[in-house]
Amino acid sequence: MPPSHSATTGIETLHWRVAADRTIEAAAHARIPVLRAADVRRAASDLDIWDAWPLADVAGQPVQWRGGELWFALAAPVAPNPEQRHFAARIHHFHRRADAFHHLGPTLPAGLSTGSREWSGSARLEGGKVHLYFTAAGRRGEALPSYLQRLFVTSSTLSDQDDAVFGRWSAPRELLAPGGPYLDADAPDGRLGEIKAFRDPFAWRSAAGDEYLLFTASSARDRGAHNGLVGLALAEADGGYRALPPLVDATGTNNELERPHIVAHGSRLYLFWSTQAKVFAPGITAPTGLYGAVADRIGGPWMLLNDHGLVLANPLREPFQAYSWWVLPDLSVASFVDYWGVDDATASSKPLGRSQFGGAFAPFLHLDLDGARAGLKQSGR
Helix, strand or coil: CCCEECCCCCCEEEECCCCCCCECCCCHHHECCCCCHHHCCCCCCCEEEEEEEEEECCCCCECEECCEEEEEEEEEECCCCHHHHHHCCEEEEEEEECCEEEEEEECCCCCCCCCCEEEEEEEEEECCEEEEEEEEECCCCCCCCCCCEEEEEEEEEECCCCCCCECCCCCCEEEECCECCECCCCCCCCCCCCCCCEEEEEEEECCCCCEEEEEEEEECCCCCCCCEEEEEEEECCCCCEEEEEEEEECCCCECCCEEEEEEEECCEEEEEEEECHHHECCCCECCCEEEEEEECCCCCCCEEHHHCCEEEECCCCCCCCEEEEEECCCCEEEEEEEECCCCCCCCCCCCCCCCCEEEEECCCEEEEEECCEEEECCCCC
16 A cells, blocks of 8 residues: 655655455564573563663663663562563663673652652653653552553753762653544553553654654554554744644554664664564564664655565574664664574564563674665675
8 A cells, every 4th residue: 555645744654464365474584683691681581671772862872881881671589470561660870881781770769750660661761861752551559550641751961970870760741642643542551562552652853953753653553463554753942842733654464563673874864663473463474573664754655664664583493582672873773682592483472481581682683784675694794
């Protein structure tokens, strides 16, 4: 389906449509290497860690901090069922030095967020201030965790004291309320992987200086089981954001286009998101992986990378090995170790229990981009 154009906003929405009997194949150069035991290095023995992002400048480049980089990730105390970690998630920060991550602690004071837990976002350093964009999930003090999701930002400074990382965080400010094309993700219950979305805020500034917000969303106009969107909003003079048409509409194809972000490379813009095999519509066979599109401008038209969107995929025999890929301007790619050592290409569900769960930063990968072609960078290239 060709992109749809909004004359009032200048946004051409990419409609990601896949036929019900279609298989999205991963080329050889899209399959990531199989992880070995030595690759799974936990940053904290008592924490499960996932969904990571760096403190970056306005171009998305990680900033230098104390001889390394400052990173954020979701973390939760180790529990018998790793899938329950989403109900105890908080943002923690880490010092990355020489490709090793050192745990520094929880980022926000307990009770600062309006939610019962914190989900993914992004972080920017500008004008001496750290701006942390995050998802407030649930409601503070709720007896049972709900799936309410709201987009917030809070700000602080970097401390010059050796025993501290940040100064005092500001009261979180809501960025954008659901509405218009975006469904209010406020289900009282549900199953992870099947809930609706209004999360993962990513701030991006155009070359012209316009400030945008990308986020994972669900369509309010088509409330079916598979109605995932990459949402878009534009900052206004009062500091709030105005909702724009989505960048990507996967109605009928996929339920969750998670953690969308943009990387500028070679005069073009590359939009990336992560999704799992289980959230494609029935009849569509596609791997858990990093997907993306390319355009010359934020408004599009956007073109799926590699014709079908798939950029990187888990190994055939390790379908749950890694997830939540985050591409940096140098085309290196962060992710986390999910369930590894499965060694079964036919596995359709994740193993039960912790024995094969990683809960750790995965080794970085590196992309090779050439126009609308993308894949894993091969050694020697």
